[in-house]
Amino acid sequence: MIRSTTAEIAEFSLSFDEIEHDPAGLIALLGYRDGEAPELLRTVLEEIISDAGDRCHIRGGYRHISEIEWRETDLCLGRDKMALATGKIIADELQRAESVALFACTIGTGLETWSKRLMNDGDFFAGYLVDAVASLTVESAMQKIQDYLEREQQDKGLRISNCYSPGNCGWPVTEQHKLFSLLPDNFCGITLTDSSLMLPIKSVSGIIGIGPAMRKVNTCQFCDMKRCVYRRRFEKSKQEI
Amino acid sequence: MSDFVEQLALCVERGKVNKESLYPPDLKGQDGADELAKQALERGLQPDTILKGCILGMDRIGSKFSQNKAFVPELLMAAKAMTAAMDHLKPFFQSGEVKRKGTLIIGTIAGDLHDIGKNLVAMVVEGGGFEVVDLGTDVSTEKFLAAIEAHPGSIVGMSALLTTTMVNMESAIRAIKEKYPDTMVLVGGAPVTQQFADRIGADGYSPDPQGAVAILNKKVA
Numbered sequence: 501m502i503r504s505t506t507a508e509i510a511e512f513s514l515s516f517d518e519i520e521h522d523p524a525g526l527i528a529l530l531g532y533r534d535g536e537a538p539e540l541l542r543t544v545l546e547e548i549i550s551d552a553g554d555r556c557h558i559r560g561g562y563r564h565i566s567e568i569e570w571r572e573t574d575l576c577l578g579r580d581k582m583a584l585a586t587g588k589i590i591a592d593e594l595q596r597a598e599s600v601a602l603f604a605c606t607i608g609t610g611l612e613t614w615s616k617r618l619m620n621d622g623d624f625f626a627g628y629l630v631d632a633v634a635s636l637t638v639e640s641a642m643q644k645i646q647d648y649l650e651r652e653q654q655d656k657g658l659r660i661s662n663c664y665s666p667g668n669c670g671w672p673v674t675e676q677h678k679l680f681s682l683l684p685d686n687f688c689g690i691t692l693t694d695s696s697l698m699l700p701i702k703s704v705s706g707i708i709g710i711g712p713a714m715r716k717v718n719t720c721q722f723c724d725m726k727r728c729v730y731r732r733r734f735e736k737s738k739q740e741i
Numbered sequence: 742m743s744d745f746v747e748q749l750a751l752c753v754e755r756g757k758v759n760k761e762s763l764y765p766p767d768l769k770g771q772d773g774a775d776e777l778a779k780q781a782l783e784r785g786l787q788p789d790t791i792l793k794g795c796i797l798g799m800d801r802i803g804s805k806f807s808q809n810k811a812f813v814p815e816l817l818m819a820a821k822a823m824t825a826a827m828d829h830l831k832p833f834f835q836s837g838e839v840k841r842k843g844t845l846i847i848g849t850i851a852g853d854l855h856d857i858g859k860n861l862v863a864m865v866v867e868g869g870g871f872e873v874v875d876l877g878t879d880v881s882t883e884k885f886l887a888a889i890e891a892h893p894g895s896i897v898g899m900s901a902l903l904t905t906t907m908v909n910m911e912s913a914i915r916a917i918k919e920k921y922p923d924t925m926v927l928v929g930g931a932p933v934t935q936q937f938a939d940r941i942g943a944d945g946y947s948p949d950p951q952g953a954v955a956i957l958n959k960k961v962a
């Protein structure tokens with residue numbers, strides 16, 4: 501994990517191998533319960549994972565902002581007091597944060613291109629699995645950077661919240677423009693389209709609260725998508741508790 | 742003949758592409774959709790029996806998918822087997838000897854580049870016996886209009902993955918309805934709901950591909 505930081509900004513460059521790739525976890529995310537998935541799936545996934553490294557350029561990072569102020573459910577950041585309309589759910593969780601970190605992470609376009617090529621050649625099965633590996637990789641990479649922030653804050657006796665993303669928990673996707681205006685231009689090579697889409701596609705963004713009162717909650721409880729596979733993972737973890 | 746339809750349907754449902762394919766393991770070494778379709782033509786069966794077998798197989802796997810009894814990878818293997826059988830039908834489609842039920846023009850709406858969901862719908866709809874014209878991603882209203890012009894009588898499907906892009910469906914539908922009031926438009930994608938579909942004047946919505954086939958079947962019935 502190569503890191504470059506200034507007082508406020510941390511940027512990382514990660515290799516594919518630094519991220520844990522768990523075919524079983526991925527198979528569960530595709531919807532299967534233990535032992536139900538066709539064997540072929542595991543074989544193809546393992547092949548994809550072993551070939552994906554060279555096609556991934558993972559970059560991610562965050563800006564740490566201490567100047568924060570709430571106006572009802574709007575979070576005003578920095579000297580210019582850029583107001584993020586995070587909405588009630590996120591405001592309730594982040595209200596007691598002492599500072600925040602704005603995040604972005606991408607794995608580049610390599611896996612996307614590979615997936616498209618497979619699909620164009622008629623191999624939808626492998627193309628789809630490459631796409632799924634790509635989605636999971638960017639999420640795991642983001643998690644890795646968050647873990648880094650968490651350790652850094654723990655050393656100061658502080659905790660971090662979940663990462664909340666524009667488009668989730670009632671925070672509109674259009675707010676991506678404000679979030680990215682607070683990050684350096686072209687941060688980690690990510691750009692935004694007019695429709696608030698991040699390019700490369702396999703990118704994620706969000707905000708994390710930092711402070712002694714921060715906690716982690718499962719955000720599936722705030723979402724209406726009852727049939728989402730992530731929710732099944734959440735329901736399962738609830739049962740295990 | 743019905744034996745053949747059943748056999749082919751099984752290969753399609755289980756994703757058995759051809760004899761060499763190792764998937765699914767329990768059908769290893771047996772003829773797949775490819776061989777069955779070829780033999781059917783050699784034996785002089787009507788080409789449309791191949792289409793029937795494909796439709797039946799895709800319908801079965803699609804229903805399992807809707808009920809969470811099968812997942813995307815199995816759906817894709819089935820689509821692959823279906824394609825192997827359908828390849829033998831190409832000349833008959835071209836000559837008009839075998840007719841499909843109708844045409845679906847599908848695309849990811851302007852401003853959006855996500856295509857996995859759209860591709861799945863395209864495959865399953867094709868397996869349902871329809872011709873599919875895939876316009877790709879970031880499809881402008883003009884492109885949809887030009888495709889309707891080129892394929893009169895077709896149905897339109899639109900896909901989006903973000904709330905910021907799904908709103909573009911509304912103006913596209915308005916423009917389509919203005920020029921081609923009889924054209925049916927279906928919408929779908931992760932953030933799309935029935936309420937949203939109703940509000941923007943879409944004629945149909947489905948959370949999954951099989952539902953799209955059901956709507957299309959009703960339309961052409």
Ligand code: B12
Pocket residue numbers: 635636638639665666667668669673696697698699700701702703704705706723725727728729730855856857858859861862898899900901902903904905927928929930931932946947948949950952953
């Ligand atoms: C995996 C995933 C990602 C991946 C990438 C996904 C991809 N396809 O490339 C990653 C991790 C990169 C990602 C990022 C983001 N994501 Co995301 N993601 C998902 C997730 C979990 C699954 C999406 C998916 O690929 N599904 C598999 C495909 C096959 O399903 P599908 O596209 O929905 O298609 C099916 C149906 O919808 C239907 N269908 C599709 N099209 C059509 C068309 C017709 C006509 C019909 C009838 C049916 C139909 O059939 C398909 C097959 O069943 C969803 C939640 C969910 N469970 O859906 C969120 C979700 C789509 N993401 C969301 C968001 C907000 C984001 C981010 C903006 C978050 C952020 N700020 O970082 C970013 C945006 C990325 C960008 N480039 O701008 C939101 C979107 C809602 C919104 N508010 O707009 C969702 C719904 C999560 C949520 N509950 O809020 N995401």
